[in-house]
Amino acid sequence: MTLSPAWLDELRARTTLSAVIGPSVKLIKAGREFKACCPFHNEKTPSFTINDEKGFYHCFGCGAHGDAIRFLTDQRGLPFMDAVKELAGKAGMEVPAPDPRERERQERSAGLHDVMEAAARWFTEQLDGVDGAAARDYLKQRGITDATKRKFGFGFAPDSRGKLKTALKSFGEDRLVEAGLLIAAEGKQPYDRFRGRLTYPIRDARGRCIAFSARILGPGEPKYLNSPDTPLFDKGRTLFNLDQAGPASRQAKRIVIVEGQMDAIALDQAGIGEVVAPLGTALTDAQLERLWRLDAQPICCFDGDSAGQKAAVRAATRALPHLGPERTLRFVALPAGQDPDDLVRSGGKEAIDALLAAPEPLVERLWRHEVDAAPLDTPEARAGLKQRLMEHAGAIGDPNVRQLYRDEWLRKFDALVRPQRQGQGPQQGQARSLYPRREWKHRSQDIRGMSEYGARGGRFAAPNPPALESTRSVHKTGIEPAIARALLSGFILYPEALHDHVEELAHLNLVDRGSASLRDQLVQIAMSGQHLDRDGIKTILGSQAAGIGVRRGAMRFSFTQAGSNPEVARSDLGSALEAIIALSEIEVALSEATTRLKQEISEVGYAEQQRLMSARKSYNDRLALLASSE
Structure with a gap:
């Protein structure tokens, strides 16, 4: 669906901003405007201004600024289209209908949602049946409670090539194949994709089942099997548990990223609900954008093994081109060899909270990675360190953030490789300039x-x-x-x-x-x-x-x-x-x-x-x- 700028302008014109904000904030009339204590940060003296004529609110304390749509998305956490529909309903406006091709796609998607919900219910029934005994034992061994099992919709796919196909035959084989539930091999009858596995649904931001992840119970590969990309499911744009972590993040004022879905489930069960996980791949640009809508500084909490630390560095380098003022990633280092699930089991919620309370900035994480990458015992090795750091800085799109990263790393590099000046302590030594005159001449023009x-x-x-x-x-x-x-x-x-x-x-x-x-x-x-x-x-x-x-x-x-x-x-x-x-x-x-x-x-x-x-x-x-x- 495409909403034209003209239509959105008309929606804003028909919307009285103070009426949208008033139910959640006590407003004080101030001339032609309203004032209030800002709903986005704690304050005692009103610095939040609402101007109905301009259709904007602005806080002179924290800088919050926007229109009625922005208020509903930021303060109430509504998705953009839900905010638009709510305002349109109150303004007596019809949301534009999609074009025929878009309408066809939405109708097809709506049908696939029905298929996926039916499959989720069927998998849940199998978990509670005779065939699900081994899967129930596995959940018990992992410490998954019944409440968590219901919350995340755990199910079981029997080790059969046709039980799901038979159970959902009313939808037709073509629709089951399109939903990724059946595999259609050339010259063979379609057969069940998930067999002999514990299942749980992958949901979109609105909580609708769009795919499944399934874990094998015995030996075999792959350990985890996800649905293929479908009209509903794009693995590179989806985050596991986003539907529940989004609202939780607004209360916790943070969003946490872990490597695996079971880690996210374990942390949620421990009382940390603002947790998401990618689906077996490194973080993508689209996933980062989704995370930044929830929090400007998501925390990466990856496993303490070498693979987890490599994933952390990949996430950091992936984020570099998109960094902006206050838009970054932070990192916590788990004990060697442990994942979040292990840490919760050994130390409980307090152990995780202690780590999350002091995350490492991205600038420090990449610095530490490059310094530890190789010995710095030769001039060539030190030159290599400097070159790698400057390449990282060069990848940053925002010019001001890029310069600050460059300045910070040059300062650290200088302190690391040059002896302290006689008679000066470390802090004073670090304060000296690292900028050649020729660089300042270019910057002075800006x-x-x-x-x-x-x-x-x-x-x-x-x-x-x-x-x-x-x-x-x-x-x-x-x-x-x-x-x-x-x-x-x-x-x-x-x-x-x-x-x-x-x-x-x-x-x-x-x-x-x-x-x-x-x-x-x-x-x-x-x-x-x-x-x-x-x-x-x-x-x-x-x-x-x-x-x-x-x-x-x-x-x-x-x-x-x-x-x-x-x-x-x-x-x-x-x-x-x-x-x-x-x-x-x-x-x-x-x-x-x-x-x-x-x-x-x-x-x-x-x-x-x-x-x-x-x-x-x-x-x-x-x-x-x-x-x-x-």
Whole structure:
């Protein structure tokens, strides 16, 4: 079914947004709008605004934003079409009928749903009958309770080539073959696909049976047999237990991915219902998209053996092209040789909850994998590590996330392969810049366009260490004096950097007259062609140079300390200057965007504000990584 933009616009126009939100949220009239405490995060002071004229809601606290359809899908968890149908019914609108081919497909699918439900009932009857004794014993050995058996629809397929075909003969052999229940071999009569196996249904997001998974009870291969792809079932787009895990995830505020269906069932029985599993294959792009609709940071909980860890890395690399602001994967490492079912048996729900409470970020999981892949005892091996990390970073589609991954891995690589600078601890050593000057020149071109076009990307997760409060003082009124003094101190201590940065330095907006005067002298010296060294600069500047030192408690950098490694200090100085220039421009654009958004809530304005906020966060974090507070 295709819903045209015009039809959806008409639906929104006929829908009063406050009437949709009002039953679940207490609304307060505020002029031509309504205000409320946000239903998407806990707050005491209302920051959630509903504008019926515009048809949008917006939370100035958590950033939630959308229309009536979005509210029903995000707050109530309805599938998109169910939300559309509910709103259309209240608005007195008919949902457009599908075209003839789509109608035929839906009618055929509806018939196959009847076939699959009939098969599920028949398998359940066999499990409870005489032939199902071995299957019942297996479930008992696995610790599956009767309640779980009913919840997941366990059944049994007798070891016969024709019992199911006979039981469902009223549907016709062609329909049974199309549903994947019979195998049609050339020159032979169709026969039952599932034989001598424990069965359980695979359901779609609406809870309808679309396929089966069947486990062999004795020796033999394959251990698990799934239905083939059918008009109802696409293995690469389906996740086991999605129908039950979706609602559970909204309560738990997380979604967990395990390798096998029985692991998902075991965790559900233990009280962790927000669990899904792929169907015998690695996670696909379509499955990841479904997961991200439920939670922006799904947790991969794969087996502790080598196969499980390889599956975790495959999932991580599969996700890279699709990462975005706050859209990622997280990972937990199970004890060696154990799967989630084993851990539940030995430690109960508490053991799983303890792991899930502290998942490993994707950036850390791939770093750990590549570092452990081979010894790093030669320059060639270390170069190989760096190359693999940069290839992973290059696969990320979002430019801001890509750069942050690159920055993080370069920082870690630098700390791993280079000795600590004398007199500095690990944190200070890690804070030094890893960006060659030529890379910053390319990035500065993007920075200068942010105030006109808006920064790219979305929200960013804070790195370690977090951004310092003093970095937030860069704004449209000019560079804060303490930061200006740090930069000027750096150019006095490492004057060789002046030639590379004289143009940027000349255009800095310095509000302190003394700093501005000193800056002008430095620029004049650099432009004069004189030889630049530390002693010569101090001689020319005289008392002004002596008074520019960084005060106690201010942000300190490698370039504000005379004993730092000169190469590192000059690199850090260029990086800090570029970040400060970027922050200056971003602050101006952000202030203007926020003012426009307060005057008129719009999707375009909201998106611009979020992009600029994420860009500011990114550059604040970069500046903080270069600094340490005395």
